Each structure stands twice: as structure tokens, then as C-alpha cells.
Amino acid sequence: MDKNVSKFRVFWDSAGMLLVFAVLFILCSLRVDHFLSAKNMEGLLLSVATTGTIACTMLFCLASGAFDLSVGSVVACAGVVTALVINRTGSITLGIAAGLGLGLLVGLVNGLLIAKAGINALIATLATMQIVRGLGYIVSGGKSVGIVNEGFFVLGNKVVIAIPAGTNPFSHQPEYLNITTPVLVCLACFGLFGFLISRTTFGRNTLALGGNAEAARLAGISIDRLKIMIFSLQGLVAAAAGIVLCSQLTSGQPKTSEGLELEVISACVLGGVSLTGGVGKMSHVVAGVLIMGTVQNAMNLSNVDSFWQYVARGLILLAAVSVDRLKQRGTGR
Amino acid sequence: MPTRLAFDSVVKEFPGVRALDGVSFTAEGGQVHALMGENGAGKSTLLKILSGAYSPTAGSLEIDGQRHVFPSTAAAIAAGVAVIYQELFLVPEMTVAENLYLGHLPARGGVIKGRQLREDARRQLAWIGEDIDPDTKVSYLPIAQRQLIEIAKALTRGARVIAFDEPTSSLSSREVDRLFTIIRDLRARGHVILYVTHRMDEVFALCDAVTVLRDGRHIKTFDGMAGLTVDDVIRSMVGRDLKNVFNYTPRPHGGPALEVEAVTGPGLTAPASFSVAKGEIVGMFGLVGAGRSELLRLIYGAERRTGGQVRIEGRPLPAAGPRGSIEAGLVLCPEDRKRDGIVPVRSVAENINISARRHHATAGFVLDRGWERANAASHIASLSIKTPSAATQIVYLSGGNQQKVILARWLSENVKVILLDEPTRGIDVGAKSEIYAIIQQLAARGVGVLFVSSELPEVLGLADRILVMRGGALSGALARGEAGESAVLKCALPVSG
Numbered sequence: 103m104d105k106n107v108s109k110f111r112v113f114w115d116s117a118g119m120l121l122v123f124a125v126l127f128i129l130c131s132l133r134v135d136h137f138l139s140a141k142n143m144e145g146l147l148l149s150v151a152t153t154g155t156i157a158c159t160m161l162f163c164l165a166s167g168a169f170d171l172s173v174g175s176v177v178a179c180a181g182v183v184t185a186l187v188i189n190r191t192g193s194i195t196l197g198i199a200a201g202l203g204l205g206l207l208v209g210l211v212n213g214l215l216i217a218k219a220g221i222n223a224l225i226a227t228l229a230t231m232q233i234v235r236g237l238g239y240i241v242s243g244g245k246s247v248g249i250v251n252e253g254f255f256v257l258g259n260k261v262v263i264a265i266p267a268g269t270n271p272f273s274h275q276p277e278y279l280n281i282t283t284p285v286l287v288c289l290a291c292f293g294l295f296g297f298l299i300s301r302t303t304f305g306r307n308t309l310a311l312g313g314n315a316e317a318a319r320l321a322g323i324s325i326d327r328l329k330i331m332i333f334s335l336q337g338l339v340a341a342a343a344g345i346v347l348c349s350q351l352t353s354g355q356p357k358t359s360e361g362l363e364l365e366v367i368s369a370c371v372l373g374g375v376s377l378t379g380g381v382g383k384m385s386h387v388v389a390g391v392l393i394m395g396t397v398q399n400a401m402n403l404s405n406v407d408s409f410w411q412y413v414a415r416g417l418i419l420l421a422a423v424s425v426d427r428l429k430q431r432g433t434g435r
Numbered sequence: 436m437p438t439r440l441a442f443d444s445v446v447k448e449f450p451g452v453r454a455l456d457g458v459s460f461t462a463e464g465g466q467v468h469a470l471m472g473e474n475g476a477g478k479s480t481l482l483k484i485l486s487g488a489y490s491p492t493a494g495s496l497e498i499d500g501q502r503h504v505f506p507s508t509a510a511a512i513a514a515g516v517a518v519i520y521q522e523l524f525l526v527p528e529m530t531v532a533e534n535l536y537l538g539h540l541p542a543r544g545g546v547i548k549g550r551q552l553r554e555d556a557r558r559q560l561a562w563i564g565e566d567i568d569p570d571t572k573v574s575y576l577p578i579a580q581r582q583l584i585e586i587a588k589a590l591t592r593g594a595r596v597i598a599f600d601e602p603t604s605s606l607s608s609r610e611v612d613r614l615f616t617i618i619r620d621l622r623a624r625g626h627v628i629l630y631v632t633h634r635m636d637e638v639f640a641l642c643d644a645v646t647v648l649r650d651g652r653h654i655k656t657f658d659g660m661a662g663l664t665v666d667d668v669i670r671s672m673v674g675r676d677l678k679n680v681f682n683y684t685p686r687p688h689g690g691p692a693l694e695v696e697a698v699t700g701p702g703l704t705a706p707a708s709f710s711v712a713k714g715e716i717v718g719m720f721g722l723v724g725a726g727r728s729e730l731l732r733l734i735y736g737a738e739r740r741t742g743g744q745v746r747i748e749g750r751p752l753p754a755a756g757p758r759g760s761i762e763a764g765l766v767l768c769p770e771d772r773k774r775d776g777i778v779p780v781r782s783v784a785e786n787i788n789i790s791a792r793r794h795h796a797t798a799g800f801v802l803d804r805g806w807e808r809a810n811a812a813s814h815i816a817s818l819s820i821k822t823p824s825a826a827t828q829i830v831y832l833s834g835g836n837q838q839k840v841i842l843a844r845w846l847s848e849n850v851k852v853i854l855l856d857e858p859t860r861g862i863d864v865g866a867k868s869e870i871y872a873i874i875q876q877l878a879a880r881g882v883g884v885l886f887v888s889s890e891l892p893e894v895l896g897l898a899d900r901i902l903v904m905r906g907g908a909l910s911g912a913l914a915r916g917e918a919g920e921s922a923v924l925k926c927a928l929p930v931s932g
Contacts, residue, residue, distance in 0.1 A: 112826070313780045316775050317774075320735075320767060321757070321844065323790075324758055376780070
């Protein structure tokens with residue numbers, strides 16, 4: 103048993119997967135046509151925005167030793183509710199408030215079920231996942247809800263920053279890498295929740311809860327309140343991502359984001375967040391989300407059959423979990 | 436012909452501990468042989484080696500001249516050994532008959548022969564004098580009957596060596612009589628009966644020989660009960676030389692720091708009342724299961740109190756919630772460090788700062804990283820915690836250093852009363868005396884200390900006053916001067932009736 107924390111181990115624990123991403127990114131740039139083009143980079147960033155935003159709070163769920171399966175359903179349902187309320191009232195503010203309110207409510211219910219009723223997180227969030235998915239279909243009548251108020255579309259589509267990216271070889275017009283609001287929302291979440299997990303009592307208490315719940319309780323941490331806060335935040339952030347997605351799609355879609363919860367959890371675990379709790383950093387989440395997104399993007403560009411993409415994603419997840427197991431064995435537990 | 440069981444220089448080592456140190460003695464068939472010793476003397480380890488649950492580090496045992504080292508419990512069962520533990524190993528949702536023949540159900544081609552099973556079971560039950568329907572589910576039966584079924588189960592497997600681990604702890608006196616009748620029957624058949632107990636009255640009522648273990652060593656075997664007194668046995672149980680590792684120095688005591696008034700709750704059989712003064716060290720002794728940890732957890736609020744009151748320097752605490760206790764200056768170092776104390780995957784610094792950091796965080800939640808570093812570093816230095824760095828995961832530290840980290844956690848708070856549950860369990864001698872020193876420094880600063888220990892010398896050497904618990908209630912309070920080993924032990928040992 104190596105008692106000394108080697109420099110390499112410290113580096114690898116926090117930034118190892120970012121390094122893996124960097125290598126992957128360089129390989130894709132060299133080997134995959136059009137990968138580095140401005141259009142593709144735009145698409146890549148946009149495709150990871152939703153996963154990345156939700157992964158920020160999933161980091162807290164996982165770090166506390168639990169997880170939340172209801173996020174995909176919350177994304178869809180919050181979008182539908184927002185669309186319906188905007189159409190009904192004509193107010194964008196009311197619509198967004200309704201969507202966020204729904205997310206917060208679902209999160210609060212999850213938190214109460216887990217903390218107060220003592221129901222296992224798998225079962226509690228599996229139940230709310232289905233309930234909320236069902237409610238989304240019920241209120242929308244199973245169809246997508248188009249939004250008439252175009253002012254709302256700004257949220258998901260506005261180009262906030264345009265980075266010059268050379269000129270088009272054919273038209274000789276300047277090209278730009280457009281950064282839209284969903285990407286900025288995701289970046290803001292990376293910053294905010296990264297700060298919360300590593301620099302605040304809330305974050306450290308979450309890690310202690312996941313590392314040893316009873317020890318955390320006896321050390322004076324109110325673990326029930328903490329769990330409720332974590333799940334409420336998760337619901338709120340999933341709803342926010344759902345509203346942004348709804349704006350991006352210009353409609354509330356009850357079918358969207360099925361299986362998103364597993365994508366988010368796989369990304370976190372791939373990046374190095376421990377499934378058993380107590381270990382997790384924002385750098386893990388960023389790396390996991392980017393690796394997943396890049397692999398997906400490269401497979402699309404290389405015309406990999408979509409059936410094979412499922413197989414590949416499963417294999418990557420399996421590899422990630424094996425790494426988690428090996429790490430645990432490393433700590434001799 | 437009676438069976439004969441002999442232990443031959445049995446050694447069992449765990450990392451850092453020698454639980455059994457060359458134990459040799461013989462138990463003759465046709466006798467009930469008592470096995471006695473304080474907590475941690477090695478009785479349970481010896482039973483586990485007999486049952487095949489542990490493999491000995493060295494040595495062996497002999498049944499009827501045949502040498503054995505059981506690699507598994509199955510091997511021990513095959514050799515005719517049965518150990519009947521306090522917690523019974525029956526499957527509650529299966530029938531009595533199924534439990535009796537579990538693992539060797541009569542069957543043809545995998546199909547159970549129901550009639551034969553029932554008849555065999557009835558015969559076994561009749562032998563132990565029980566009129567139980569073999570088709571009854573075990574979960575419907577009271578504990579006493581389940582215990583008899585456990586005995587019958589041992590007999591269906593052809594057990595010739597039967598060990599009982601405190602079998603009467605949950606029985607009424609009539610049920611005890613019944614059990615004794617059956618044990619005497621087994622004795623008459625020439626079986627070897629090992630009988631582990633803390634109850635002197637049972638030893639003198641039932642047993643024909645007594646073996647005493649202490650600190651993993653065989654101290655003495657009394658081959659007959661004639662002329663033997665309770666004091667003889669107690670003396671050999673406790674008689675060890677007290678080394679001066681405590682460096683006890685008397686301190687002045689102030690007003691009451693902790694007042695416990697008629698506290699009740701799960702694990703207690705009577706309301707508990709006592710107090711600890713500022714600067715006083717109170718030791719609490721009792722056998723395993725006497726309710727000491729339960730009482731500490733109730734005082735701390737880890738478990739909700741159902742009645743009574745706890746006051747810290749005169750101010751009452753809320754009925755539950757460690758948070759409120761910590762705010763009031765009452766803290767607990769739990770017995771099971773691994774389960775209740777440390778957060779294993781987090782760093783040493785994190786484990787030290789986990790509680791006190793809230794006083795130093797900006798706006799109540801943004802960590803003051805300067806304070807975090809400084810606080811961890813100063814405690815690592817002042818308590819000489821041996822760790823490669825403050826960032827090392829705490830699981831890599833030795834037990835003694837983990838305990839010091841937990842002490843550091845509470846020294847970072849404004850502590851008025853500290854509760855320590857077995858503060859030196861599983862800790863090597865060197866670290867022990869360091870922890871004794873820290874405890875005395877705390878008391879010298881005016882902190883009220885209440886510590887629970889199963890080690891009598893520790894209680895006698897460190898405490899200004901000794902409280903004793905027995906069967907879920909306080910059974911004695913002795914001042915440092917008047918407390919001898921046997922006086923304390925007499926308060927702690929159960930009286931039946």
C-alpha cells in the first residue's frame with residue numbers, strides 16, 4: 103500500500119481525463135474530416151450543452167452517493183409546460199417561471215422521498231421519471247407544442263459571441279464559430295457548480311455525505327436537508343436546460359431527451375466522478391461530457407452506423423465503470 | 436466413549452493485534468466446560484476458530500485425538516462441531532423442519548421427500564422435549580424455542596462438540612432451567628460442552644470445569660468446582676499488572692459541565708442520571724451490550740431521547756440532533772471509527788475541518804482556504820498525527836492516527852464536554868498513551884470528559900470517577916480511591932433472577 107500521495111496521482115485524479123480528452127480531440131482533428139470546421143465545432147458545443155448543464159448538478163447527486171433518473175423527463179416536461187404557459191398567457195416570464203417551478207417541485211419531491219421517506223434513490227427517481235414523463239404527454243396531448251411568441255427563441259438561438267474562424271474556401275466570406283446561449287448557460291453552470299463543489303461548505307458537506315453518511319451526520323451535518331437541497335437543485339437545473347432546449351427547438355416536445363439521464367450519469371462517471379459517492383470534481387464532469395460528445399460527433403462524421411453507435415456508447419460506459427472499480431481497489435477498500 | 440476436545444497452542448493474529456497467543460487446554464466429554472474472560476480476552480476468537488469461521492495463524496485443535504485446522508465452517512460441521520451464537524442462524528421464513536435439515540435436506544433427484552423430512556424433524560424435536568409442529572415457520576416462534584431448534588439442528592448434523600456463546604442472555608429464568616436440563620442431557624451423552632458466559636451464578640450451577648482467558652492468553656483451567664469461589668475466578672480474569680501508561684495527575688474540578696437527568700431511550704432499561712464536572716474525567720465500564728454506547732448516543736442526540744434532559748453548563752439540549760449538541764459544545768468520538776467517525780475517501784484535512792469550518796466560512800458557505808490549511812496543519816503538528824500530508828486520504832492512516840484526526844476535529848470546535856466511546860479500541864500501545872495524554876490535557880483545560888471503555892485498567896488508570904452499567908442501566912458509581920478491579924467487575928457482572 104502506497105501511503106504517499108504521488109504528484110502524478112494528484113494530477114491524474116483531477117485532470118487525467120481532461121488529458122484523455124485533449125488527446126482524443128487532437129486525434130479527431132487529424133483523422134476525421136471536417137471535425138475542426140467552424141460549423142462542426144458549433145454543432146459539437148451545442149450537442150454537449152444540455153448534457154453538460156445537467157451533469158453539473160448530477161455531480162452533486164453522485165457525490166452525495168445517489169443519482170437522479172428523472173432529469174430526462176423533467177427536461178421534456180419543463181419544455182412542454184413552458185411552451186403551454188407562454189401560448190396561454192403570452193408572457194415569456196410566466197412561461198419560464200412555470201417551467202422552473204415544475205423542475206423545482208419534482209426535485210423537491212425526489213429529495214423528500216429520499217431523505218424523509220427513506221426510499222432508495224433508484225426507486226424514487228425511477229418513479230418520478232415515469233410520472234413526469236407521463237404528465238408531459240398528458241398536458242401536451244402527446245404532440246409537440248409549437249410556440250407562437252418568437253421573442254422566446256432568443257434564449258436558445260441567440261449568437262452571443264462570434265469567434266472569427268478564417269474564410270470559407272469557396273465563397274471567400276469570413277466564417278465565424280458562433281457561441282449561442284445554451285453553450286454559455288452550460289459554461290456558467292460549470293463555473294458556478296465548480297465553485298460550489300470545491301469551495302463551499304455545501305459542496306464539501308455533499309462529498310462527506312457521499313463518503314460516509316453516518317459520520318457526516320454525527321459530525322453535525324444536517325444530511326436530510328442537504329439531500330433535499332441537492333435534489334431540488336437538480337430538478338431546477340434540469341428544468342432550466344429543458345427550457346433552453348425548448349427555445350432552441352422552438353417548441354415543447356414531450357418525447358425529447360429520453361435516456362438523457364443515463365447519458366449524463368455515464369458522462370460524469372467516465373470523467374471520474376465516483377458512483378459510490380464522496381469523490382467528484384467539476385473537472386471530471388467537463389472531461390466526461392466533452393469526451394462523450396466528441397466520440398459521438400466523430401462517429402457521426404465518420405458515418406458510423408447509428409446501431410453501432412449504441413454499442414460503442416455502451417462499451418465506453420463499461421470502460422468508465424471498470425476504471426471506477428479499479429480506483430476503489432486502489433484505495434484498499 | 437466420551438469425546439475429548441483439546442486446543443494446542445492456538446495463535447490468531449490480526450493486523451496489529453495478537454488476539455490469541457498460544458492457547459492450550461483440554462475439555463473432556465461428559466463435562467460442561469466454562470470459558471470465561473473479560474471483553475477482548477479472546478473467547479469469541481477462540482469460538483470462531485473452533486467453528487471454522489477463522490483459521491488460526493498457528494496451532495491446531497484435536498477432537499478425539501484427530502488433529503484439525505478447519506479451513507471453513509463446513510469442515511467444522513463435518514468434524515462434529517456446532518457453535519450456538521447469541522444471534523441465531525435460522526432462516527425465519529422457512530419451516531422448523533427445513534431449518535433443522537438445511538444443507539442436507541432428504542431428497543431424491545433434487546425433489547424433497549416431504550414426509551421423511553417431517554418425521555425426522557419430529558423425532559429430533561421430541562428428543563429435546565419440544566412439541567413443535569415441524570411445519571411451523573421459525574419466525575412464529577419465541578426466541579427460547581428458536582434456540583432449542585438451533586440445538587436440535589446441531590444434533591441432526593451429528594455434533595459431538597457443542598459450544599454455547601452466552602445462551603441465556605435473552606431467556607427468562609424458566610427458559611434457562613429448560614436449557615440447562617437439555618445441556619445436562621447432552622453432557623450425559625458424553626458430548627463436549629463449551630459454555631461461554633459472564634454469569635458467575637450459571638458457572639457454579641452448571642459447569643464442571645472453568646478455563647479463564649485474558650489478553651488472548653490461557654491463564655488457568657480449574658479442573659473441578661470443589662472449593663472454587665467467585666473471587667478466585669474474578670482474580671484470574673483481571674489479575675494483570677497495571678503499567679504506568681496513564682500518568683494520572685489530579686486536576687481541580689469546576690461546576691457541572693454535563694448533567695444527564697433521567698434520560699431514557701432505545702437500549703436503556705432504566706432512566707439514567709449523572710453529571711460530569713468541568714475538568715473531570717469520568718470512565719464508564721460495563722460488559723458488551725450493557726448499553727454504554729447507547730447511552731452515549733442518546734446524550735449526544737445521535738439517537739432520539741424518549742425522556743429526560745441533558746444540560747451543558749446548565750443549558751438544556753434539544754432531544755435529538757448532533758448539530759445542536761455540537762453548537763452547545765458537546766461532541767462524540769464514536770466507537771466504530773470506520774463506520775461512524777471518518778469519511779474514508781476524503782483527506783485528513785477534510786476530516787479535521789468537516790465540522791468547525793462553518794464558523795470560518797465567508798457568508799456562511801464560502802470556505803476560508805487559509806483557515807482550512809492552517810487549522811489542519813496546526814492539529815497535525817500538535818497531536819503529532821503521522822500522515823504523509825494533509826491531503827492524504829484518511830483510510831491510509833493507522834487506527835491511532837485516525838482517532839487523533841477525530842479528536843482534532845473536535846478540538847477545532849469550542850468543546851465543553853467530550854464523549855469518547857472506546858477511544859483506544861484497536862490502537863497500539865504507543866498511540867494509546869498519546870491519547871491518554873490528550874484526554875488529560877483536555878480535562879486540564881476544563882473540558883468535562885466521559886469515556887466508555889471495556890478495558891478495566893484503562894478505566895481505573897485514567898478516570899477520576901467510575902460509572903458502571905449493567906443490562907441497560909447504571910449499576911454503580913465509584914470514586915477513584917474506592918474502586919478496585921473486583922469492585923467494578925462485581926457491579927458489571929450480571930445477576931440473574
